[in-house]
Amino acid sequence: MTGLQVWWADFCGDFYSSFIREDRYMLLVEGLGVTIKVSLLAILIGIVIGVVVALCNVSRFKPLKLIGGIYTDIIRGTPSVTQLMFIYFVVFASVHWEKWIIAAIAFGVNSGAYVSEIIRAGILSVDHGQTEAGRSLGLNAYQTMSRIVIPQAVKNIFPALCNEFIVLIKETAIVGYVGLMDIQKAGDFIKSATYKPVMPLLGTAVIYYVLIKILTLALRQVERHLRRSDIR
């Protein structure tokens, strides 16, 4: 047998023991479900917190500004693993919700800080003349913000927001720390059953990659839709 044939036979054997034997691929499928669940809920929570905190940060009311500033500062200054474990083992220690929901809250709280900064930048990127035009027509501050400024801000910051979603999805690979089995952890389980790291790690990487590729393509369609008013 040539070297190539030997390598190929090894590869197939590895593949079989890592994914097919004892239906091990099911671990990855389950893990994928957890990753998606946690990510989606976390993105939603992150957006809600992000919008609220961004509005606090651009408001003229000092205490709100202060609270928003402290939150952003703490989240950005500490590792997300620490935050996850703190929220899971300390804040929610006596709350018996499903693990994945608590994890999603932790990631949402983390993401909210970054989303708020992105949205704040987006709001500031909209020309002040837009606010003046809205107010001069008799719209109140809220109507001007929600109908004129935010829609334009969203368009400006959409690529940055997409980036944040992608970072967040990959960040969830640390949920194993609180005993949830996501894609990464599923790969770990397979590795400890076969003692061979290559296949499970490759599999994990491929699943994340495909997941994010699909999301990227979908978001690009949304962005194209948002940009329709730019056509000259």
Place this chain on the structure above:
Amino acid sequence: MIKVKNLHKKFGDLTVLDGIDEHIEQGEVVVVIGPSGSGKSTFLRCLNLLEEATDGEIYVDDQRINAPKVNVNEVRQKMGMVFQQFNLFPHLTIMDNITLAPVLLKKMTKAEAVKRGQELLERVNLSEKADAYPAQLSGGQKQRVAIARALAMDPEIMLFDEPTSALDPEMVGEVLDVMKDLAKSGMTMVVVTHEMGFAREVASRVLFIDQGKVMESGTPEEVFGNPQNERTKLFLSKVL
């Protein structure tokens, strides 16, 4: 219709308006001229409360508008404002630009607002642009839409803040024509501009503002033909 008493505006230590007393009657077309930095735009912006006066009183229809507890949004609905930089909403179509405020503020149903929008677009000669976006329009077209948008709220007064200053020269005429039409229809207008030709032709009164004060006020014939104030003479000798 508009009464201004002893209006002062300071930005920090800088005094921009230094005691303006003015009375604008219904149907008047008041054109405000003056060198840049003289405070004429600030004067206009104080009238619809985009700038908060430091001191003094502003009355619209005998209601004091720069007082606490005044509903600023209601006051502004009586006054349309047209900006130098147009400030159309780029994410909305031309029709949506015009109908947004009347519908949101429940002055009209969507259908009524669209009908009114079509009339207004016809009035500014842009009926065919209803479904376009602002980015697809020229500067002159944008400014005409901005005028239509302000008119959609049926204001009693129209304020123009250098409406032609950001336009290419060949587009100035089309915007001034719309403004002339508006003046003929009896609209009360306050126009800050550098277009002396427009001031001569359309103004019922010309105000010359310099150093935050009204230096001269009178008919175009008086102000342009026989200015009394030294500063007015100096300014006119430079721009005419």
